Amino acid sequence: MAGPESDGAVPPVLESSVGLAVLPSALEPLRKRNAAEQLAERLVTAIALGEFVPGQRLPAERELSGMLGVSRTVVREALHRLADDGYLEIQRGRNGGAVVRSSWGPASAEMVRRTLAPHWADFEALLDLRLLIEALIARTAAARHTSHDVEAIRHAQRGYAEAGSEREASRAADQALHTAIASAGHNAYLAGLSRQIRAQVSLGFGAEPYSADIRRRAIAQHAELVEAIADRDGDAAARLAAIHFGLTEVALRDLLRRAQGEVRP
Numbered sequence: 001m002a003g004p005e006s007d008g009a010v011p012p013v014l015e016s017s018v019g020l021a022v023l024p025s026a027l028e029p030l031r032k033r034n035a036a037e038q039l040a041e042r043l044v045t046a047i048a049l050g051e052f053v054p055g056q057r058l059p060a061e062r063e064l065s066g067m068l069g070v071s072r073t074v075v076r077e078a079l080h081r082l083a084d085d086g087y088l089e090i091q092r093g094r095n096g097g098a099v100v101r102s103s104w105g106p107a108s109a110e111m112v113r114r115t116l117a118p119h120w121a122d123f124e125a126l127l128d129l130r131l132l133i134e135a136l137i138a139r140t141a142a143a144r145h146t147s148h149d150v151e152a153i154r155h156a157q158r159g160y161a162e163a164g165s166e167r168e169a170s171r172a173a174d175q176a177l178h179t180a181i182a183s184a185g186h187n188a189y190l191a192g193l194s195r196q197i198r199a200q201v202s203l204g205f206g207a208e209p210y211s212a213d214i215r216r217r218a219i220a221q222h223a224e225l226v227e228a229i230a231d232r233d234g235d236a237a238a239r240l241a242a243i244h245f246g247l248t249e250v251a252l253r254d255l256l257r258r259a260q261g262e263v264r265p
Helices: 035-049 061-068 072-084 108-144 147-161 167-183 188-201 212-230 234-259
Strands: 013-015 021-024 088-091 097-100
Touching (some): 035 108, 061 072, 108 212, 147 167, 167 212, 212 234
16 A cells, blocks of 8 residues: 555455445546646536635645645645646645645546546445445434433534634534544444445545535534434434535536536536
């Protein structure tokens, strides 16, 4: 497996936290020759999807390198490409880094098409798997949770509701909530599979799509899902989880349609 400082291809599987290589990747590995160009395309797609929003600082070069299994040189080149194209601002100094300036530019549609369109059948299968797995996780949490689990879930739910419009705080709070729900199922393999799918659906960046509308809907859906789990209503929890995680599929489909010209930016 290529380490973070190598220029080799990203491995075609993601390893779960319990050490099992389970899922093939929905995207092709970043190849050495065009890795920076392909990484730039993925980043633009993630920005257009709302995984990273204007004003937000991207993860540090070292973190991006570890996420995607490419060298920091490749990451640096991709970031500077996007800065030259107006998507990012590279800030210097102790608290510097790459900050998102724009979520859409002249080259966005082509970059999004290159990232999503050739692999759309794989994404559809992955999204279908996600709905099945997250419904199972919610059902299992409803059946197996302890009072301590419910306390942790409710605490995480409040954290998301109170995060406000700051993207990074919402991202961390959303991940904490779904981690708490998965933990309530008391099966590390099932929780690990959920994390793998999340990483792939997010193009390797580990973030869900974000917008003011998605946040409003997520707050309401979180409340219903948490109550169903706390009430040990497995059927309702499974149904609500599938609806909630369907937000990502809707966002991806809308973005691809926009890139293909069916909806103008």
